[in-house]
Amino acid sequence: MNERDLSGRACWCPAADIYRTRTGWLIKYDLAGVATHDIEVTIAGSSITVSGIRRDWQLEDGARHYSMEIAYNRFERTVELPCDLSGAEVALQGREGILLLRLTCQGENP
């Protein structure tokens, strides 16, 4: 794990919107072009980390970059929430380039 900790540092960080919901939390991540299976969610105490990798793909033969601004490769975003998240239920949903992450907290009483 130590190895990964250092070498696996992400090189970009997606933007996120956080909503309070009746049952817990909803976090929107600006993560277009990332396959859901490339995403990993880690919960530790009150923080929740979404990390993964955005891979580029060749759309057609012979196309090559003229310029590039989108960040590829590893990303990571850690969000700190004002409550303990252990035992919370995580649900991921990709929608039009936005990743929706729902946290349903037990005993949460909004």
Place this chain on the structure above:
Amino acid sequence: MSTAENVQTLPILPIKNTVLFPFMLMPLNVGRPASIAATEAALASEEKELVVATQRDASVDHPGLDELYSIATKAIIKKMARKADGLLDVVLFGVERVVVLKLETAGAYQTARVKPLPLPQEKSPEIEALRREVTELAVRALAFIQPQATEDLRRLVAGDADPLRLVYMLAPLFGLDIEKEQALLGASTVTECLRLMHTYLTHELQVLELRSKIASEAQTEMTKEQREYLLRQQMRAIQKELGGDTPEQTEVALLRERLAKADLPDEVRREAERELARLERLPTAAPDYHVARSYLDLLLEIPWRVSTEDLLEIPRARQILDEDHYDLREVKERILEHLGVLKLNPTAKSPILCFVGPPGVGKTSLGQSIARAVGRKFERLSLGGMHDEAELRGHRRTYIGAMPGRIIQAMRRAGVNNPVLMLDEVDKVGRDFRGDPAAALLEILDPEQNRTFRDNYLDLPFDLSKVFFITTANTLETIPQPLLDRMEILRLAGYSEEEKVEIAKRYLMPRQLKESGLKPEDWLFPDDALKAIIAQYTREAGVRQFERAIGRIARKIAVRHAEGDTEAAAIAADDLTSWLGPRRFSLEQARKQLPAGVATGLAWTEAGGEVLYVEATLLPNGRGLTLTGQLGEVMQESARAAQSYLWSHAEEFGIDRDRFCKYGVHIHVPAGAIPKDGPSAGVTMAAALASVYTDDPARADTAMTGEITLTGLVLPIGGVKEKVLAARRVGIRRVILPRENEKDLSELPEQVGKEMEFVFAERIEEVLSAAIPDLNRQVSRRRAAS
């Protein structure tokens, strides 16, 4: 995790002179074909990864494995843009430390087999101590490099708790050399890395401190002027950035442009260029800057060579002169003579005229009229009350606030070097310890000297010889002789009643009508009303009060018009009180009858002529001659001469010689409060004395003037016209004049000459016999008896 899993094959990008550390961003310009190919290959991949390795030798173009440091950094391309010349701008982000195992060629670029080389994670008090020490050193060193950003950097540096990241972040900031940076990247433990960084930082800090010390020492050595110069240069640079040229540069450029266009004599151009060169070197704030600038302005504005063309058509000039002024034949002739001369000899010197006459006779306006007649510009300056030579000649430029003299200023205003320049009130120039302006005038008014007139401020010769100088004065008495000598005196005597009426009709009335906005048909102004105004409301040789009275009437009519009464106003001679208020002067009348001992004299004053009576009376048991009435010395002497002459010729006039011994005599000349002087009352004194000694009264209808000598000669006097007019004004129609003044009668208006009877005398006997009728009888009786 097996080793084989971690080994990757990635395109390799060799870089020169710098090291990419993990976690750091680095903008890079990719230019070598192999590097471009390697970057393209990375871009085409899903993860945009490549290996960045530093070359040991920057001059090698295609480095092999030996020529690259084997410890390199895996990086991903964050951004990329192609430039027009085919090169690539990329932003790389260091991901992790790798070791290059092998290079392989893949077409146009090389790939490297690399294996991650993570540092063992350690935590120890030593690492923490080193971290703090490095942070401290870095903050101190950064204070030298970027003083203005110290606070931000301190927060950034102190904020990162990870020691390795701290080192990687600091390394590029201090511009360490490649070996040191590569050593940092290649350190095998965190402790080693921190120790190295500590050593480097300590060294860097020492160097920085030394540099700063050297710089501050150098600064102290720099003199104050140098610093000011430096600051000024910076200010100039800023001004230039802000808005093109600096103001003073545009100013100098403007002056230079004007200088190039100006038509200047060589000597002046040289001086102007010298001054301009000086101006360029001066800072704007220097007081000398403005001195030099206004001096240059003056040099460029003075009409060194500009002159107007004279209009030399004599008929036209005559017409203009006649239009503007009535009579004044002598002066007009003189002007026309000069025009004639100029026509034949264009380089003729301009005359220097001096108009002498009472106030209000039109001296100043005559100057304007002359300028108009000859087509020159007109400038005037008043010398009245001037008592500082510097006012005429200027101050030297060394004085603060120095200015050119009035003459040069007048030339600047005129804009040409041949104006008509009128110097008013030349008889009222003062003089005191500051100098004598009249002495400066000597140079200005001398055609031989004024060709190179030197103003103290200008300090260059200016040619005044083309200027048509006209001076004016009320009297010649106070003008110094040398100055008088340089000028051609033209007398403007006072006007007679008829002349005044004529002047009123031609000039004053139209002018006052125009000023009040009336039309000529708005009033009926008969001549006798004008004459009544002259007699009852004015006492002057000129026409100023007269014009004011006419103006007053015009304004009264204007008020009536404004109130709706637009009927023409008739002004009658006997109704003047309703227009002008009570009369101001009672009609001056000659005394109807003179007792023995009184004779009528004529005097000349600055305001024209006056009639005065000389009264003499005998004092029984008195002694000598008593004179009262504020008589000057010359007048007292002529009284004595008159008495002595009568005494010595007593028998001839039938006077008892004892009367001279037994009686003293008192002579009084009213009005007693007005000082009187001059020799021209000599004959009047003699007549009064002869009358009192013989007890025969003098004729009341006869006035006289003339200087006498002890041998009984009658000498000519001045101011004949004014004196005759004064006599006529009070109703005297007979005047005794010295024979030599006969020629002056041509000055008189024809009408006056016809009305008056003149007796010309060469000897005092002729005067006395003309003045005292009974004396004739006595003398003839005596002659018959003998």
